[in-house]
Amino acid sequence: MRRTALHDEHLRLGARMVDFAGWEMPVQYVGVIEEHQTVRANVGIFDLGHMGEIWVRGPHAGAALDRALVSLPSALKLGRAQYSIIVNDAGGVVDDLLVYRVADEEWLVVANASNRARVATLLAQRIGASASVSDESDATAMIAVQGPRSSDAVAALFEPEEADAVRALGNYACRRSVALVSGSRIPLVVARTGYTGEDGFECYLPADSATTVWRALLTPGKPGAPLPHPIGLGARDTLRLEAGMPLFGNELREDLTPFDVGLGRIVRFNKGEGFVGDAALTARSTAGAQVGRVLIGLKITGRGIARHGHGVHLPGGSLIGHITSGTHSPTLGFPIALADLVASAGPYPLGTSLEVLIREERVAAVVTGVPFVPKGVIGTERT
């Protein structure tokens, strides 16, 4: 199994390690619910060193990415990020991505751990000689700082003037920066992005500086400054699910197009020139609401927790799809799930009653709005 640069730190912190996409990663340090609540109420840090960082550079890099992805990276302003998707020729989702324009002629593409080699290969094939494609995943660490107190926590890594600039980053903004930690200057890209449904930052830095930055974040600062706790992949999953964010391998699969998972808005057809998958996606986008699949949110009202793979049925009736992710929501205190359903039996307006087959019993569920937990809302203030 592969290990991130922070592996020894996780062991030292008493993490329980698991295999995730071939990586030995911390699933929890003290407990999923406590870690989840830390991020919702305070601030936590995540080792995401398993993710892929692929740089695309050159005067034609933006146009090259427009042809390789469904979105329009060339339209990104300097220092901005966008959520994107890379599809195959049939329009099927190969991976979901974050794309940052870090410099005038430099884009950073962040891929999921399970797909990073494939995304790097596809980008190199699709971009060819029109720009430089460089998979720098192995040399790059990624640390996320997430939660309502994240800006103060991350700002502590910088000198005062730069700290103000980092604090001033808007949502989905990024900047190339230099941290000052224990006397060392560490170059990094810091972005106001995340996967938790909270305010937060993601930092991309040299792997050999990861331990220095990680320890600095966990060291008490000035009186009253927030002290982050480390957060494992268990809470990362419950946080992203409450936020209604899709996970590749669960909600996103290669046999589904962006239109089958509610992400059609990301696809930009009017690029001036074609992109990989455009013919299939054009056909899919005009096929009507009764074609393909839809992704919906469910609140489980009966007894039981819906899990990935459980069947979803019309009340007393036929199978219409499956649960893609499900858990007990630590914030809401009841089970929530996302489900991939056939569009032909829909639409499924909010409040529609359905049933989930949990251990051979049909359990009542109701279609509910996504995100389950809106950004910045702490569960105790909700009903």
Place this chain on the structure above:
Amino acid sequence: MSSPVELRYSKEHEWVRVQGDVAVIGITAHAANELGDVVFVDLPQVGGTIKQFAVFGAVESVKAVSDLFSPISGSVIARNEALSTAPESINADPYGSGWLLEIRLGDPTELDLLLDAAGYDKLTA
């Protein structure tokens, strides 16, 4: 951490406390710790029967579902209804308020097939 000596244990990480022909069963601290935060417990109805080493229910943490295997056979006299609102008792107090079922023993000789505390601790060391 040593398991309570007055209990008997199955290799599937359930404990049993026998008093006459009645037994209380639950899951061990080791199992609760491995599961993580328990958020849901699925138990059989009172009056139902359970069979030694067979699945009688399920316990779910935030992360995953695990089957519950009965350490002994018998009929269900009571189940811990408090777990429906406070499943976290299983993590906090697995040998006390986190108990699962009270059952009337079917065959006391089945207890000979279980481990004592030392045997169980060796299994989970």
